[in-house]
Amino acid sequence: MLILERQKSSQLLYYQALLRRIYEHDVEYEDFHKQLLSLEAGHSGEQRTDREFIDIALTHPHTLLYNLELLNAQGTSHQIDSILVTPNFLLILEIKNMNGTLFYNATHHEFGRIRHNGQVDIFSDPFAQSHRHQTVLERLLHHWGFMLPVMYVVVVANSNVRFDQSLQHYPILQLSGLRLYIERLFEKYSIEYVNTTELEKLSTYLLSTLHRPAVKRFVAPERLQKGVLCAKCQFTEVMVYVNRTWYCPKCGERNKKAVHQALHDYRLLISDRITNKEFRDFVGIESMQVASKILSRLGYEKIGDKRGRVYIISEDCL
Template identity: 25%
Template sequence: MNLLSRSIPTQILIIEALFRRLNPNHRIHKDLREEYNRRKKGVAGEKQIDYYLEFLPPEQFYIFRGLRLICDNKAFQIDTLVISQKFVLLIEAKDISGKLYFDESYKQLVCINEDGDQQVMEDPLEQVKRQSRQFVKWMGLKLDVPIEYLVVLGDSRTYIDPRSGPKYKDYILHAHALEEKIQELACKNQKDIFQEETLRKLTSRILTCHNPLSIDPQKTYQYSSADIIKGIQCPECKKFGMERANQVWECPHCKATSRDAHKQAILDYLLLIKPTITNKECRDFLGIKSRKIAHRLLNSMNLQFTGTNKSRIYYKPKHG
């Protein structure tokens, strides 16, 4: 049973908004592109894993994707958490191409890409083991719960060097082998650990305590509000400056029209400037003068708000 779906990472949404509204010659564009490509590749790997998880019997497994919890005032992220009555499984997703050598002695992963370039990174097995310890502490249960963990590679073409330490063969696998591996773990752990009521309370608590990442985009990506292009972007020619006429937006450059081009602009503001917006701020950002039109446009977004009339504040949609 899927209890927590994986959403588009906030960082990807922010970077896409920056691609739309940051001058192409801005100094951070190269770094943005590199991070964007890396994150999109990671999302693709996670989707591969999600696909094979769909083959599991939904009545036997509770699945949480993109889970973020707080323990002892420290956040930890679990790519995928699978819970059954018999065991708990943490999955660390990796989408790495090339040849991989897992160095047990130094607890590191050596990756050689198609160009022959070598990169050394933290051993992902150590990473998911650390997450499992944090999750056990977070649960705080007086039960001897079997905790399993795996590192799953989303790219089926990734080569695992057989010289890697022997312990890795039980914990590192490709996504296409995931369903069979989980069934193997179910056969290994046959005793029911969780009573139905305990399991229900645990899954409910996990959902309640899920704490999506919140970042300050201007501090994280090193830009200022002054760097952001205002106005409504034409969905056709991508130029800014669409104007309101007869309840539609019209592009003065290509003459294309749109009824809802303002929605992306308002979301861009909430992603890039600050997570709240007022009627006045909306008018300034969209380049319109009418308070009534701004009120109607903001209400069309179904955003949560507080206050009334001129004191009304609208909030960015919750994500993740």
């Protein structure tokens, strides 16, 4: 039973929009590009793990929650890749998509990877991170009156990986070993602490704590390419509005809906609210009436009247 479907994280959506809009000559272009690649790799690792769960086809009643973002009592956000909730235990999955040889130095909380070419990369400590998630969830469960054991495991969704000896005693494994790992957990924790009804109640409680913090928009709008961009030209060409449609002068593409992508980017990168003037400035239309017609056809919620009118770009504007 899958409850919360995995969607792209708000951070991944932000970086995808950013890379469509940031100029290639921008001083931070390369850094943003690297960050996007890493987020995309993470997302595909998570999707691979989701598919593995379908293959595993657990016979025990369970729910799987994806990308759960919780707030602890101190207001710090906890983003958890996956949680498997069963009557016997709750398992936090921290998913990594990396290749090379992984190593760990517990004293210094140093988790790293030696690439095939010898280059060493250091990452934040996934065990310390998972342990923080575990503590938060234990407190929540205790608060709700559930006595379920909470555990965590780091799953590496990449078969091109080796684990160094230093990781021998830590809960980390390859995705292909997940099935056996879960089977062993059921053997070890054979007592059912909750029944099916309580299991559903617990999953609902967890979902009710869901917190989706908005990603901080940290790049000034002046650094971003304006306009309705042509998807066929990999968002490198600005389209013009001719005969009630968007037209790409480079490839000849005509697409009435191309403006949706532009507003999706505007919402992620600049603001979820837009006035007629801001819209004209962003998409390159001079006529206030034409802009007004396009905006009203989009059916967004409106606040205010006439000149002071603000449109709220909906989350599903694509």
